[in-house]
Amino acid sequence: MSKLKQSVTKENVVQAILVADTFEDEFVPISNNLPLCLFPVVNKPLIDYTLEFLSLGGVEEVFLFCCNHVNEVKSYIRKCIDEAVGWTLTMKVQIIVSESCRSFGDCLRDLDAKGLIRGDFVLLEPGVISNINLLPLLKKHSEILQNDKGAAITLVFQESALGHRSLCPQDESLVAYNNKNRVLFHKKIQKSRDKKAVFPIFQEIFLENSSVSIQHNLRDTHIAICSSSVLPLFSDNFDFQTKDDFIKGLLINEEILGSTIYCHILKGSDYGSAINNWRMYQAISLELKNKWVYPIVPPTKRNRVIPEDSIYSLSSVMGLNSTMYRSVIGSNVTIGEGVKIQDAFIFDNVHIEDDVDISLSVIGPGCVIKKGAKITVGSILGQGVIIDENVFVENTLVQNRPSEDVLAQPEDKIGEFAYRLRACEDEEDLNVDRILAQKFSRLHIHDESYECEYDSENELSDSSEELSHTYSPPPDDTKLFFTEVIDSLTRGYEDKLPCDNLILEVNSSRYAYNVTLREVNYNVIKAILIISQKLPSGTQYFSVMTQMLCYFSPLLKNYIKNEAAMVDCLQAVEDVAISESDLKDKWIIFLLKYLYEKDFLNEESILKWFATLKEHTKLHTQVKPFASWLQEAEEEDSSEEDESE
Amino acid sequence: MKDNDDLSDIIKLISDIKHKNILSSYDVALRTEKLLENLISHGKWDSALELMDLVKQRIKCFSQSLPDEPTASNIMKHILKIIRDEYQLVSKKKGETHSLQQIVKGDSSNVLDYSENVSNLRSALLDHLSEYKDELETSTENIAAQASEHIHSNETILTVGKSRTVEKFLKSASKQRLFNVIVVEGAPSYLGHSMAAALAKSNIQTTVIPDSAVFAMISRVNKVIIGTHTVLANGALRATSGIYVVALAAKHYSIPVMVLSHMYKLTPLYLGSNDHDSFNICASPASVIPYSFGSVLNSADIKNPMFDHVPPELVTLFITHQGGNAPSYIYRLLSEMYHPDDYEI
Incomplete structure (x- = not known):
């Protein structure tokens, strides 16, 4: 007890916040019964590694924020204290329970309200395993704070390399920082739509700073050193749900919030990482076995x-x-x-x-x-x-x-x-990409033949490299927009709402998600087609579909206004036709014919589109009769015109 | 919670070692001695038995938290032996010298149980401890003082990595003799570089060689002088990795290998097998191949062991503050240091 009293009376107790829950369903179904922090990692509960790291790192007081499976976590911590496990000797752990929190941001807002944090502190996201000494980092942060009053957070990164098993594609990010380690630009590549950082964004960065480092091989360790201003910032901006939101918000609204971000890149045998999906679970287990986290080792x-x-x-x-x-x-x-x-x-x-x-x-x-x-x-x-x-x-x-x-x-x-x-019950099969993302985020496949290819043929390795970049985009704005459109259209169709209202709804979602006009065209058509897939199949199918298209015709008329929109529309048709395997044979012809007859599409655009299709594909063979019919009709037209002249 | 309260002193020591506030084994030794001095003068104990229990608790706690750091446990075990001896002296009872007859008959009536309350034990112990403290503090100098007996003019000495005791030893010899030192750099920690720099500052002719050149260079060496992490009960070494190679090469050319060791590095521990997990520690491979190397690490398994096991037959002489001893004599030193009942706690 005397020890604890001492640490309380001391002015600068090193404090850390550890959020125990991920708030995501990444670890379903095992996480239904077992909280992530009690997952065994090489036969020791994950939280043990995290707490040992904190105690070795020099932290004296930890706030463990718990939202689910509270009793299990509590009893585990109590058991550790009873057994006097290493970290309990020098560190005090306080469990904070709040079952109402639904996100990382909520937890920090809750902590802000409680007012437990007194100065700079260490912030950990769930599942962190590391071996770094935090005291020098805290010292560095306070030095930065003296020069830059707005410094809010120092992010800790580890240099990894592309192709390394522990550089999870979801965490792939691009970071630009200046010679004072101030972060000027941060982008999670997989979470953004275009997977590209456009160069002009950088222009002012280059103008304002004499030297800028841009790194693409950094892995977020999910450890951050925070100033006391971080918690109030979360409270003031209640749309910050995750740390990524926080970083993005701070960088975009730098002038308004007046806060800056710094980064620290780990060197030498320092190691930091976090288990936030199965792939990282596998990678970190292997790295623990191979002693990368020494002196923190598996039992x-x-x-x-x-x-x-x-x-x-x-x-x-x-x-x-x-x-x-x-x-x-x-x-x-x-x-x-x-x-x-x-x-x-x-x-x-x-x-x-x-x-x-x-x-x-x-x-x-x-x-x-x-x-x-x-x-x-x-x-x-x-x-x-x-x-x-x-x-x-x-x-x-x-x-x-x-x-x-x-x-x-x-x-x-x-x-x-x-x-x-089912991986994504609520979104059904629409979100193929999402399922794919989950699939790839599971375990990293050690395929020996893949490694061989990698070594022997550069071209092949390039293509597989590309693959590793393109899979698994999590839902971005366009996707969210798309699901919203589907929701409103389905509801509209079921309740027979007037189409003008639907157009308004779609347009408002368009502004909410900041989607371009062409993407709106594409997604609206795609949504209608997807809805048509769900109509009851049977002999009546086509007549029901005609009714539906009839109902939506004001909408179609509103969005398919010009040639470019027609191209988008056909692109949507093509994508749906390719991705939906159990289409009816005549569906595509029926659809094209309907759109053509109702003048939504003209023949040139259809023929142009047909020319871009690859030959000998299923789609090509299906569309071919219709295209040749169109061609003949056109020739007839022109010949008729000739005759008439 | 009560137990923790009692052990707070040793916990402080453990956390200081873990947080790297105390680095060298010498400092650990001094801190441990001070800790026990405090325990004896201020601790709550009435009989030697109670005091011994208190010390044993600390040894247990320490060896559980830091199984690879034998110094503190060794010091505490030695102090246990001091307590036993003092008790015997003060209470003027003889029971420790078992006669063969007693052992055969299993007669335990004469064995001391240390439970008697002896009034002047505390002061006697403190006297003995301050003596022991002096011994610890002067140990390095006493070892260094023997340097001129072992190093002669124009000799070439080979050493590995960095050791404070070896550094002092060589510096002390350099006051009287001129000789060359070859320092093996000791990858991947490269502590040999700072060792060489320190020696060169004292005007010793110093050469640094990579680990791979040991065999090529050893034929021109007169003596190998090294430090060690631990001396095991049979005279084997648990030393920085790379030393086994040096010892083998020296054996090949019949070059004497001298090991400088403080008494507290003698550990009453026999080795089951040197490839057992508990013998060695693997440090982070990052100093061998940096983590940013990438996809190579997916398929390669990289190991960075910290220690070598050097069998006793490769060691010529141990030099402690008491003088030189052959490895075969270690058993005797051990029984002087520790009581057989305290070998394992």
Whole structure:
């Protein structure tokens, strides 16, 4: 007690805020039962690493902000204090509970209201694992603060490199800073629409600063040193939901808010990273095993490292002829004979029977996998799932009870205690990109052949490199706009609202999301087509569709006004036709014919568009009869005109 | 919470070591001694048994938190031995010298239980401790004073990395003799560079060589003089990585290997197997290959072990403040330092 009293009376206690929840569904279904901070990382709860890092880094008081699974976290912290685990000796942990918070920003606003923070502090996003000494960073920050009163935050970055497994594509960012380490420009490339930083943006940066460094290989460590002004800034700007919002807001409104951002780039054996998706979970587990975070290392007691980079807890039993490769096995796991485990993470109390094959997957606590089952590529099994004999699971999220969602389908049932979880139930199949993003953010695939290609042929590696850049754009403004349009149109069609109101609605969303006119054209047409997909199929389909198009014709007329709009419209038709595989054969012809007859499209634009289509594709063959009919009609027209002259 | 209160002194020491406020083993040794001096003069204990329990608690706590830092535990174990000896002296009881007959018969009636309340134990202990403190403080100088006995004129000495004791030893020899020193740089920490700089400042002829050139250079060396992290119970070393290579090369050319060691580096610990995880620590590979190297790291496994295990047959002589001893004599020094009951706590 005497120690704690001392630290309270001291003027400058080093404080840290650790937000425990991600507020995202990245770790579903395992996170349904287990909070992220108690996820075992190489057989030790994640929060242990974070707190150990903070205590080694010189922090004396931590505010642990908890919104979900509060009791589990509380009892874990209490257990640590009872057992006098290393970090409890020098650091005080306060758990702050607020179940009403829905975002990172909410948490900080709540903390601001409580007024617990007294000076500069360390701010951690969920899942941070690091080994840096925070005291020099805090000192540097206060020095900066003396020269620049507006300095709000020092972001900590680590230099990584493209292609490294721990540089997650979602975190790919572009940072420009001057020789005083002041951040002038920060952009998360995947979260923005164009994936490009246009050079003219930089112009004033170059004019105002004598030297500017632009780096693209930085990874956000999710650690930041904050001035006391940060919490009030969050309170004043209640639209700041995440730290990214905060950075973006501060950089854009620099003059208004009068706050600046600085950055610190880690050197040498300093390491910082955060587990915010499965891919990072995998990367950090491997890096912990390879001692990149030294002196913070995975527990050596009761754990055994075996060749081929696997670690298993000594309380687990493994059968004959079973092989493990780059995997982590938790405690009390029983593994049968002839089991193959590769690049997998097996949590505690899992029972695996003979001849099971598991690769690139995460098996949640208490799962049972029966004989001969195969679980591969990016599957995540929630708590207590039972996989029956000889079942094949690939790239799915599985939980042990049926999904409550209305859209859950009977075929999602894999076994009595195994139900497939749809990745994006609420957005259905529209958001293919999003699903793809989730898929790729799961586990990084160590494909040996891919590595070979990478070495031997530069061209190939280039193309795969590009691939790694283009997948997984999270929802950006255009996407949000698109879903909004679909919502309003569906509602309008069901309630038979007048189309003029719909046009107003679409236009207002257009301004809200700052979308260009051409994108509006494209998205409105696409939305209508998507809605047409959902009409009841059957013999009546085309007549219902005609009715629907009729209903929407004022809307079409409003948006398809000129040649450029026609091109956009056809582009939308093409995209929908390609992405929707189970289209009716005649659908495309029917649609084009309708649009042509109602004069929304003219023949030149259709023919021009047809010429750009690739030959021998399904679409090409489908459209071909219509195009040739158009061509003939045109020739007839012209010949008729000739005759008439 | 009560237990923690009692242990707050050792916790402070642990956190200071972890936060790198105390770096060298010498400072750790002095701090530990001071800590126990405080405990003996101000701590709540009535009998030697209680005091020994207090010390044992601290050893346990320390070795759990910092299993790779033997200095403090060794000092505390030695002080346990001092407590036992003093108790025996003060209470004038003889029980420690087991006769063979006693051992065979399993007669324990004569074994001391240390539970008696002896009035002047405290002052006797404090006297003994201040003596021990002097011994610790002068240990480095005493080792350095022997330098001229071992280093002769125009010899070539090889050393590895940086060690304060070796530095003092060589500087002390340079006052009387002229000789050359070859410093092996000790990648990836390259502490040998600062060692060479420090030696060159005292006008010692110094050459720095990379680790890979050890074998090529060793044939012209007269003596290898190194420091160590720990001396194990059988006379083996747990020393900075790179030293095993040097010792093997020296063996090949029959060059003597001298190890400078303070008494507190003697550890009552035998090694099960030197490839066991608990023997070595792997530090961050970042000093071997920087993290920004990128995709190479996806497929390559990089290791940066900190220690080498050097078997006792490669060491010629240990030099402590008491003089030179062969590795085979370590067992004797150990039994002088520690009581056999305290080897493992």
